[in-house]
Structure formats: C-alpha cells, structure tokens
Amino acid sequence: MKKSNKLSTPYYLCDEKLLKNNLEILQHVQNESGAKIILALKGFAMWSTFDLVKKYLKGCTASGLHEALLAREEFAKDDSSLEVHTYSPAFKDEDIDEIAKISDYVVFNSPNQLFKYKDRVKEINPHASLSLRINPEYSASPKEIYNPCGIYSRLGTTLENFNEDVLLHVDGLNFHALCEQDVDALEEVLKAFEEKFSKYFTHLKYINFGGGHHITKKGYDVERLIRIIKEFRAKYGVDVYLEPGEAVGWETGVLVSSVLDIVHNGIDIAILDTSAEAHMPDTLAMPYRAEVRGAGAAGEKKYTYRLAGNTCLAGDIMGDYSFDEPLKIGDKVIFEDQIHYTFVKNTTFNGIKLPSLAILRENKTLDVIKEFGYEDYKNRLS
Numbered sequence: 001m002k003k004s005n006k007l008s009t010p011y012y013l014c015d016e017k018l019l020k021n022n023l024e025i026l027q028h029v030q031n032e033s034g035a036k037i038i039l040a041l042k043g044f045a046m047w048s049t050f051d052l053v054k055k056y057l058k059g060c061t062a063s064g065l066h067e068a069l070l071a072r073e074e075f076a077k078d079d080s081s082l083e084v085h086t087y088s089p090a091f092k093d094e095d096i097d098e099i100a101k102i103s104d105y106v107v108f109n110s111p112n113q114l115f116k117y118k119d120r121v122k123e124i125n126p127h128a129s130l131s132l133r134i135n136p137e138y139s140a141s142p143k144e145i146y147n148p149c150g151i152y153s154r155l156g157t158t159l160e161n162f163n164e165d166v167l168l169h170v171d172g173l174n175f176h177a178l179c180e181q182d183v184d185a186l187e188e189v190l191k192a193f194e195e196k197f198s199k200y201f202t203h204l205k206y207i208n209f210g211g212g213h214h215i216t217k218k219g220y221d222v223e224r225l226i227r228i229i230k231e232f233r234a235k236y237g238v239d240v241y242l243e244p245g246e247a248v249g250w251e252t253g254v255l256v257s258s259v260l261d262i263v264h265n266g267i268d269i270a271i272l273d274t275s276a277e278a279h280m281p282d283t284l285a286m287p288y289r290a291e292v293r294g295a296g297a298a299g300e301k302k303y304t305y306r307l308a309g310n311t312c313l314a315g316d317i318m319g320d321y322s323f324d325e326p327l328k329i330g331d332k333v334i335f336e337d338q339i340h341y342t343f344v345k346n347t348t349f350n351g352i353k354l355p356s357l358a359i360l361r362e363n364k365t366l367d368v369i370k371e372f373g374y375e376d377y378k379n380r381l382s
C-alpha cells in the first residue's frame with residue numbers, strides 16, 4: 001500500500017467515514033430489531049475496508065466459492081463468530097466440498113440441488129445449516145433485469161415446485177426479491193411469502209429476507225423496518241437475516257476521471273479516461289444516470305457535454321451533463337456513488353486500465369490500496 005497525493009485517474013475513492021455512517025445505521029437496525037445483517041459481497045467487496053465492516057456486520061453472503069473464500073480470508077473475526085452464507089443458482093460437483101468446508105450456511109436454489117448435495121455438505125461440515133431459496137412470486141422491482149421474481153425467473157423455488165420433504169433437511173428459508181426498494185415493497189413481498197409459506201415456518205430457525213433493502217438511503221423508513229422484523233420474529237419465533245450489498249456501499253464514494261479530449265460532432269463530447277461499459281456497467285445495464293459532481297442536466301447550466309468513455313464501443317456513454325464553466329482537457333470529472341456494483345463488475349474491455357482503488361481514512365489520509373496495469377489485462381487472457 002502506498003500513500004499518494006499524486007494519484008492518477010481513474011480511481012475509485014471510498015470514504016471510510018461515509019461507510020461507517022451506513023454501518024451505524026445497519027447496527028441500529030440489528031440492535032433494535034434483533035435481525036442479523038450480513039454483507040452481500042456481490043455488491044461491495046472492497047476488502048481493505050473489512051476490518052471496519054466486520055465490527056458491525058455478522059458475516060457475509062457469498063455467491064459461490066470465490067466470494068466464500070474471500071469472506072473467510074478477509075472477514076475473519078477475533079471471536080471466530082464470522083458467518084459465511086453461500087448461495088448459488090446452482091452448485092457444481094467440483095466446488096461443493098470446499099464450499100461445504102468454509103460455509104456455515106449453504107443455501108440451495110431448488111429442491112433438486114438440495115437433495116443432490118445435502119448429504120455431502122453434512123458429511124464434510126456437520127455444523128452447516130441448510131436452507132432453500134424461495135421465489136415468493138411477488139416483486140415490485142423497478143427493472144426487469146434486476147427482478148428475481150419476474151416471469152420465468154430461475155432464482156428461487158416457487159410454491160408449485162416446493163417439496164415438503166425439503167423441511168426434513170433445512171433450518172431456514174431465504175428469499176431475495178427487492179432491488180433498491182423501500183420498506184413498503186418489503187411488506188408486499190412478505191405478505192406474498194407468508195401467504196404461501198408461513199404454514200412451514202414452525203419447522204424453521206430462520207428466515208433470510210435477502211437484499212435490496214435501501215436502508216441507508218435518505219428517507220428510508222428505518223423504524224418501520226425494525227417494527228416489521230420485530231413483529232415477524234415474535235409471530236413465528238424465527239431469526240431474521242438481511243443481506244444487503246448496495247445499502248452498505250451506498251453513497252460512500254466516487255469514481256474520479258479526467259477529460260482526455262473534447263470533440264465536436266453536432267454536440268460537444270468529452271472523452272474521459274474511464275468507461276461506462278467497463279467501470280460503471282450499471283449505467284448501461286440498468287440503465288441509470290450517475291450524478292456528476294457540480295453538473296446539472298443537459299441544458300440546465302451554460303455548457304453541455306456528452307460524457308463518454310475511452311473505448312471503441314459507440315454506446316460507451318455516461319450521458320449528457322451541463323457545467324457552469326467550459327470543460328477543459330485535464331479537468332476532473334467526478335461520478336458520485338460509484339462504490340457498489342462497480343469494481344466488483346469491472347472488465348478490461350478494450351484493454352482499458354482498471355481504475356485504482358483508494359480509501360479516504362477517517363483521519364483524512366488517503367491510502368491507495370490497489371493500482372492496476374498491463375499484467376492485470378494480460379493475466380485474464382491467454
């Protein structure tokens with residue numbers, strides 16, 4: 001790790017103080033509701049912050065072997081209370097032994113997978129708790145690409161496909177049906193889930209409410225979430241888990257880029273040393289418009305530019321933004337809220353350099369925790 005005040009762009013800068021604020025909100029939810037909160041590594045896996053994160057959260061939810069390994073290596077707690085929950089849409093023969101060894105909870109997507117692997121998992125790790133992911137067949141997810149309960153979804157078991165023999169082997173049930181949603185959406189999902197499955201809850205020790213809870217967003221009704229969880233726990237006598245990713249990394253930092261060139265073709269276009277496709281993929285996948293510090297909508301301020309990436313993909317465009325002053329080559333362009341679902345998804349498409357990772361510590365020192373180069377590009381190819 002090096003300290004640097006001449007960090008070159010592009011880089012992600014995570015602000016530890018903002019991360020801590022989020023963790024304190026999640027801590028409050030845990031303390032008041034009795035729920036256990038684990039980090040979904042899929043959304044946020046900046047493991048250099050985990051010494052902080054693990055002071056607050058019980059463990060991690062992993063989407064497979066690699067994330068489970070990362071949780072074991074980097075989230076280990078002094079009192080060995082770390083919980084690793086591992087779920088994949090489908091596990092593989094070649095991974096299952098190692099997954100069983102390092103997971104405290106193994107969550108299956110279908111009865112078929114559960115029956116295939118339950119004995120093997122228990123043989124390797126008699127303490128592992130097994131669960132099944134349910135599809136409650138209700139979601140108000142704003143985007144189909146992020147809707148686990150949409151039509152023909154492969155994620156989770158529907159009531160029709162549920163097999164009561166499952167109850168002989170599982171201690172819990174999971175669902176994950178939300179995406180960036182408020183607590184009223186959770187209430188609707190819970191209603192559907194309870195209608196279909198509450199008759200089975202007496203067999204269970206826990207219910208995992210998944211992720212997608214926008215708990216740390218301004219205006220989220222945290223007290224109502226606490227009330228709902230407390231009522232649920234009291235009604236059914238089960239533990240409740242939440243496994244947010246986004247809510248942990250929400251608004252905890254930025255992606256800093258530089259203007260490399262400005263071209264004109266009908267409009268002014270600024271080419272940046274970053275990429276929507278490679279470094280901010282959700283802006284294209286969702287799609288959504290990232291906020292740019294100091295900028296407004298197109299036409300709102302005096303000088304409007306299309307901000308675009310330094311790849312050969314025509315559609316590598318962040319959007320049109322306006323500024324009070326004309327952009328100049330070398331100016332910094334700062335994209336807000338780029339710490340979750342960004343570097344966990346990055347690619348080296350076009351051989352473009354991966355942005356460095358940096359952390360602004362609470363004492364205001366800036367640690368560059370990772371820089372990338374040609375080797376990172378080459379090593380993924382052969």
Ligand SMILES: *Cc1c(COP(=O)(O)O)cnc(C)c1O
Nearest residue numbers: 040043176210211212244245246
């Ligand atoms: C993605 C995912 C999460 C985390 O979702 P966020 O929207 O980042 O909170 C939790 N659980 C499962 C099963 C997921 O697939």
